[in-house]
Amino acid sequence: MVPTYNRRPVLECTIECLLQQEFPEGEYEVVVVDDQSTDDTAEWLAGAAAQNDRLTAIRNPSKGRGQARNAGIRAAHGETICFVDDDVWVVPGFVAAHWAAHQRYGPKAVIVGRLDVSLETAKTIANEYEDERLVRVEERIQAAKDNLHPGFFRTGNVSVRAHFLQEVGGFDEGFTGYSYEDSELGYRLLANGAEFRYAPDAAGEHYTATSTADVLRKQAEAGRSAVTFLRRWPEAVERLSVPFAVPGVPTTAKRDGMIRRVAKWLLLSRPCGLAMGWLMVAAEMAGWKRGSFFLLDWLGWTKYARAFREAARDGCSAG
Structure with a gap:
C-alpha cells in the first residue's frame, strides 16, 4: 500500500519495482492512494491501473497520511498489508521476504524491513542530511533486531496482518501533519500483543529529494x-x-x-x-x-x- 502526493516521476519507479516482484502475480496487489496530487499523478495512475489489473489507484480527499493509509487498508484484499512510501524502491524479493517473515513469526507479527540510501539521490546538503539520519535509524534497528521498540514502526517499509490492523482501528486520523502517526499505531499494536521483528531481506532504497525548507x-x-x-x-x-x-x-x-x-x-x-x-x-x-x-x-x-x-x-x- 503506497500513499502518494505530487511525486509522479519517483512514484513511477516505485510502482515498477512493486509490479516486478518474484512472487506469484495472482497472490499480491499494489494499492496506491493519491492524496489529491496537483501534478499529473492522478492521470498517470489511472492509465497505469487500466493496463495492469494488479494495480488499484484511489483518489483520496487531502486529509493527511493517516486517512490516506486507512483508505488503502479498506481497499486492500490481501491477508497482509505492506506499507511502502512513494519514494522507496524495493528489491525483487521484497514481497516474498515480508510474506516469509509472517509465516515464521505468526499472526501478530509486525515486520520491519530494511531501508538503504539510494545511490540515485542527488548529492545536496539537504539530501545528504536526511540520508545520514536514515542511516542512523537503520543502524539502531539492526542493533535491536527482534527487540524492536514500537517507535520503529515506520511506514516506509513495514507489514502487518490486515485483521490485526482492523482490530486496533488502523491509523489515528487525528494526525494530519508529518510524523508520529506511524509510531502511535506501533504503540497500539504492541499494547494488543504485537511482536516486532526485523527482516533485512525485505529491503528497499529510499530516494531522497528534499530541500532545506x-x-x-x-x-x-x-x-x-x-x-x-x-x-x-x-x-x-x-x-x-x-x-x-x-x-x-x-x-x-x-x-x-x-x-x-x-x-x-x-x-x-x-x-x-x-x-x-x-x-x-x-x-x-x-x-x-x-x-x-x-x-x-x-x-x-x-x-x-x-x-x-x-x-x-x-x-x-x-x-
Missing part, C-alpha cells in the same frame, strides 16, 4: 505531532525529546535547570534563529557539509521546539 517544515510539523502523540501515550514522554511540559502529561525529567533554560532561550530566540539561518545559507553556498548539518540540526530543533510549545499551550492536535 522541506526539512525545517517537517520538523515544525513533527513538533505539533509530538504533542498529539504524548496526549495519546503519556507514558512515552521519557523516550521523546520533549522541550516543554505538556499539560496533563507527567514527567520525572528536570526542566528548570540553568543549562536547560539557556538552551530553551537560544532555541526560541528570534535573533539567534535569524543568525543561524544566515549561517546556514553561507555554509550551504560554501559546501561546508558538517557545518551545514550542525546548523540544520539547530534550526530544525528551533522549529520543533516552537511548534511543540504552541501546540502544548493551545491544546491543538497535529495539523
Whole structure:
C-alpha cells in the first residue's frame, strides 16, 4: 500500500519495482492512494491501473497520511498489508521476504524491513542530511533486531496482518501533519500483543529529494505531532525529546535547570534563529557539509521546539 502526493516521476519507479516482484502475480496487489496530487499523478495512475489489473489507484480527499493509509487498508484484499512510501524502491524479493517473515513469526507479527540510501539521490546538503539520519535509524534497528521498540514502526517499509490492523482501528486520523502517526499505531499494536521483528531481506532504497525548507517544515510539523502523540501515550514522554511540559502529561525529567533554560532561550530566540539561518545559507553556498548539518540540526530543533510549545499551550492536535 503506497500513499502518494505530487511525486509522479519517483512514484513511477516505485510502482515498477512493486509490479516486478518474484512472487506469484495472482497472490499480491499494489494499492496506491493519491492524496489529491496537483501534478499529473492522478492521470498517470489511472492509465497505469487500466493496463495492469494488479494495480488499484484511489483518489483520496487531502486529509493527511493517516486517512490516506486507512483508505488503502479498506481497499486492500490481501491477508497482509505492506506499507511502502512513494519514494522507496524495493528489491525483487521484497514481497516474498515480508510474506516469509509472517509465516515464521505468526499472526501478530509486525515486520520491519530494511531501508538503504539510494545511490540515485542527488548529492545536496539537504539530501545528504536526511540520508545520514536514515542511516542512523537503520543502524539502531539492526542493533535491536527482534527487540524492536514500537517507535520503529515506520511506514516506509513495514507489514502487518490486515485483521490485526482492523482490530486496533488502523491509523489515528487525528494526525494530519508529518510524523508520529506511524509510531502511535506501533504503540497500539504492541499494547494488543504485537511482536516486532526485523527482516533485512525485505529491503528497499529510499530516494531522497528534499530541500532545506522541506526539512525545517517537517520538523515544525513533527513538533505539533509530538504533542498529539504524548496526549495519546503519556507514558512515552521519557523516550521523546520533549522541550516543554505538556499539560496533563507527567514527567520525572528536570526542566528548570540553568543549562536547560539557556538552551530553551537560544532555541526560541528570534535573533539567534535569524543568525543561524544566515549561517546556514553561507555554509550551504560554501559546501561546508558538517557545518551545514550542525546548523540544520539547530534550526530544525528551533522549529520543533516552537511548534511543540504552541501546540502544548493551545491544546491543538497535529495539523
